[in-house]
Amino acid sequence: MRELSGKVAVVTGAASGIGRAMALRFAAEGMTLMLADVDHGGLAQTAALAAREAEVVARQAKVLTQITDVSDASAVRHLANRCFGEFGAVHVLCNNAGVFQGGHMWTRDEEDFAWLFGVNVWGVLHGIHEFVPRMIEQDTEGHIVNTVSTAGLFVKPGSGGYAATKYAALAASLALAQDLAATGARLRVSALCPGAVRTRIGDSDRSRPASLVTTPTPDEVDSRESISRAAEGGIDPSEVADLVVRGIHEERFLLLTDPKYADRLRRQTESLLTGDLPD
Numbered sequence: 623m624r625e626l627s628g629k630v631a632v633v634t635g636a637a638s639g640i641g642r643a644m645a646l647r648f649a650a651e652g653m654t655l656m657l658a659d660v661d662h663g664g665l666a667q668t669a670a671l672a673a674r675e676a677e678v679v680a681r682q683a684k685v686l687t688q689i690t691d692v693s694d695a696s697a698v699r700h701l702a703n704r705c706f707g708e709f710g711a712v713h714v715l716c717n718n719a720g721v722f723q724g725g726h727m728w729t730r731d732e733e734d735f736a737w738l739f740g741v742n743v744w745g746v747l748h749g750i751h752e753f754v755p756r757m758i759e760q761d762t763e764g765h766i767v768n769t770v771s772t773a774g775l776f777v778k779p780g781s782g783g784y785a786a787t788k789y790a791a792l793a794a795s796l797a798l799a800q801d802l803a804a805t806g807a808r809l810r811v812s813a814l815c816p817g818a819v820r821t822r823i824g825d826s827d828r829s830r831p832a833s834l835v836t837t838p839t840p841d842e843v844d845s846r847e848s849i850s851r852a853a854e855g856g857i858d859p860s861e862v863a864d865l866v867v868r869g870i871h872e873e874r875f876l877l878l879t880d881p882k883y884a885d886r887l888r889r890q891t892e893s894l895l896t897g898d899l900p901d
């Protein structure tokens with residue numbers, strides 16, 4: 623999709639990090655925005671920043687916000703109803719909200735996996751289920767961006783639960799893209815796979831529902847500290863937002879923030895094909 627000005631974008635997880643950066647970038651393109659998150663204060667801040675961003679480039683921005691827990695199907699349905707009700711169409715859907723939890727596979731319990739899969743996998747599936755049929759029906763160009771991660775391409779020790787959700791999100795994105803292509807729909811899909819990005823991902827617990835809280839274990843704390851350090855040394859979220867806009871313009875499926883990840887994926891695949899455990 624070449625022209626974004628005047629089109630409608632929905633971004634989940636828009637109160638912080640990559641979601642906020644995408645919202646600001648879309649505002650600068652002159653898009654109308656529906657921003658969703660569970661963090662009320664952060665969402666209001668993003669909306670104010672996006673309105674200012676649009677002003678700078680002398681665009682008329684309409685920015686709406688909606689408190690939405692993406693793991694809750696009815697909340698995402700409500701978000702979609704409001705978007706189509708207010709704007710009549712959605713052209714760019716970013717299923718971006720996500721949370722991190724680490725720890726060895728055997729120390730994490732059901733609540734941990736329920737939380738991770740609820741946000742990182744069900745959040746994407748609910749977005750697809752509630753928005754895509756109406757986006758197909760409106761019969762315009764459109765693009766769905768699912769925020770995956772390099773953790774959806776290769777696995778590191780100590781973050782298996784997170785990787786499992788991101789592999790699932792990548793598979794869902796591939797399947798969606800293939801189903802849309804097979805049915806001749808005018809929608810395209812990107813799987814956004816950033817490496818480390820300077821966001822609050824290491825502090826994901828701030829949005830964890832009280833009903834799904836568990837006891838930290840040393841391996842989980844180590845993993846959380848390690849992702850926080852990696853994020854601090856990561857790229858700026860605005861670089862990811864630029865990559866997303868390029869990906870939409872060029873209709874690219876896999877969006878990598880660094881070409882070295884392609885080599886790493888190749889090495890992992892070669893290693894797997896020999897029957898070895900990848901490094």
Ligand SMILES: NC(=O)c1ccc[n+]([C@@H]2O[C@H](COP(=O)([O-])OP(=O)(O)OC[C@H]3O[C@@H](n4cnc5c(N)ncnc54)[C@H](O)[C@@H]3O)[C@@H](O)[C@H]2O)c1
Nearest residue numbers: 635637638639640660691692719720771818819821822823
């Ligand atoms: N930061 C990185 O290094 C990195 C790397 C690869 C992928 N990602 C992915 O990027 C996406 C965005 O994360 P980020 O790095 O900007 O982190 P972040 O913590 O800064 O932002 C995540 C946002 O998601 C929101 N959120 C959490 N649970 C939610 C829920 N149930 N419903 C709606 N919103 C919810 C949070 O309130 C927050 O605003 C995630 O999917 C994450 O897995 C991040």
